[in-house]
Amino acid sequence: MSTPKIDVQVISSGILSEDVLMLGESVIKQAKIPVQQQLVLQFGSLRQSVSVVSVPRYEGIRISHSLARRMGVTTGTPLRLQYRTASRTLALGPLLGVLVSRDYPDQSDKPFGAITMFCRELADTCRAQGTHVYFFTPQSIHTDLKNVEGWVYHSNGWHRATLPAPDVVNNRLTSRKLENRPIVQQFIRDIKQRYGGVVFNEKFLDKSEVFDALKNDSSLQKYLPESHSLRNYTMLKSMCSRYPVVFLKPVRGSLGKGIIRLSRLGGEGWQASFTTVGGTRKQSYPNLLKFFSAISGKMKTVRYLVQQGLTLIEASGRPIDFRALTQKNATGKWVVTSIVGRTAGNQHYVSNLARGGTLATVRESVAKSNLPAAYRGDASARLTRAALDIAKGIDAHIPAHFGELGIDLALDTGGRIWLLEVNSKPSKNDNTPLNEGKIRPSVRMMIQYARYLSGF
Template identity: 25%
Template sequence: MNNILGIMTHRIHHPNSFRRHARAALAENFSGVIVYTPQGVNLKTGQIHGHVFRDGTWSRQRASYPKINLDIGFYPESSLRKASLVKKSKQLRFTAYGLGNKCKIQSHLVRSSFLQPYLLPTEQVKTAQEFIQFLKAHRSIMLKPINGWGGKGIIRVTLDKSHFIVQQNGMPALTLPLSSQGPYIRKVLRNGRHLMQKWIDIRNRSGRVFDIRALVQKNGEGNWQTTGTAVREGKQGKITSNIKSGGSAHQVSDYLKKEFDNERGEALTNSVAEIAQYIPPFMEKSYHTRLSELGIDLAIDTNGRLWLLEVNIKPGRMVMLQVYGKKAWERSFRVPFQNARRILDKNSK
């Protein structure tokens, strides 16, 4: 198992769904892969129970820890603790380590004087009173699950004179009396912890929400690269721009020049590139940890001001496919495997 790549994920319906991962590992001269969940890791015996791909076939078996591992999973609250324990194990080495939930990530971002002008007012909602005060201060806010991904569970809440309005993708807007604010937020919090963030108007001239995703990856030489950037435009009436919710992807510079003007569009495009280059080394230094790839989400309001929405440790690559084409998308998929190979070779010397 010295030359096998470990791949940890949240669930395995069928190992063959990871064939593309196995092929990418083989292309980087790994002898095979073992795909497993955190529940398949025995921290006492130092063994993994998972699906091994070698010589073109899968087999379920127990194996010793691989020398290097990729973590591609998205873990719900129920399995988050076990996944965290696995990642903290000194014997099980990963190409990258966690950044924590959205609130913890925000607490690191605000330490940067460079990033502070781009950050929205953001707090974790712990009590109904905190929610009511934040809503009164900002009038319209976004509620986000602190361990959420893919735009799931995001809610916009807007305060009006005699009521408040709740909007969520795929659901009709809900108008509630002000007296229901406390019971409403307590109901939301029963479904998991949330942060609240000031809402900004990031709709384009057609009224569609749009933001910008920058995919940054550590390559086979150990250097950070911006693999691609893309505008994500949501469907009409949606409150998020997520591609999985029916959004579309567009080339950044052309889109921004069309929305604003050539000079402003070019300046914003350059600022996006600058922030994307800055964040990865800053986060590694701030966390004192190793990272492999990040999805950096930015937005531009109707006044042309650039904002940093959030940083994701496991970004999707659908925007690469839509904007840059299949070959570029496949290359972006390969980069984490090239970085894994580099780390393995470095540790073997």
């Protein structure tokens, strides 16, 4: 569907009234828009009765200052335009809202802290594609749920503006507490039910939910280490009787926090390795029951997944795993945008960059590892296939809308691929492809998917 990109020109409200739009003659012909008739202007949640006046030898759209203020746009804002004949609706957009955890209004050059560069990159790419994007926090949603105090980026920096609720929301909240706030949940419902909009990455995934959902799919079982919710000592004892190493992972953890590696010492003894900021803290227990007693207090507040230990490929004794970024593209299909190898930092057994891990390409990671030569040649293709299979599995078996997923995979020393974790809020730093130009493919892909969802 062709949706022409046009530039907005804002005219004084004394010259042009709010219910009149001036459109270039060629745009009117291309989109088959009736002139001087009552139409509905749609921009996100905004609806306004308007009539259209044709302007010869002009390519843009002229709107009144008062309408521009309600839309949160300024002169020079590029938008796409579409006329929907059945509903006599002139739609401008798409309007994309990115929901972030916090902003820093007193830091005008870095209003989003560490992710400001990502937000700027997204704003620049949206402008090139004729998509209007704003960034907002739970605190900036109006109580009427129709408008938002959002941040928009112009050539002269970041500015606050009042904007309608968007056509598409990318939920990038990094806190479950914020995501579960009543106003956020009601806003998400309203976007979908009142305004016909779409929210993607609408919820966090926890580890139990992912493994429980995927193990019912016979085509995915080959990727899944044995995993169970740790409810009692019997479950721990059962897993430890089958595997010399097991991992206890907080169901709602991230960045490798709180993971415990439990390994058999010989006889009845076990050694627990706890992740800490400075490295790994090790403690020995004479038997499994002593270890369970030591963590049972923590289990009152932290739910754990107990998982089969894997013999991951490594380099110089440091484990290697892989982060694949999967995204939906301009036709709504899953693709793998990037895969990077991550080598754990010294004194760590988790590979997160926050814990001293380092990035390399898949080829480089495999080349420096102890993976047998027979499994090296097709490693990248097999990791790509696994990431796609798992992304499609999440879509099929978990009732929520996702547009991008960070999928952590591992290769064992026998060449087999395993799923470690699925992240529904992938970091915009951890998965950056190496040696990319200024605009990351992941940013372009996200905007293309937003356009696909909104019909622009």
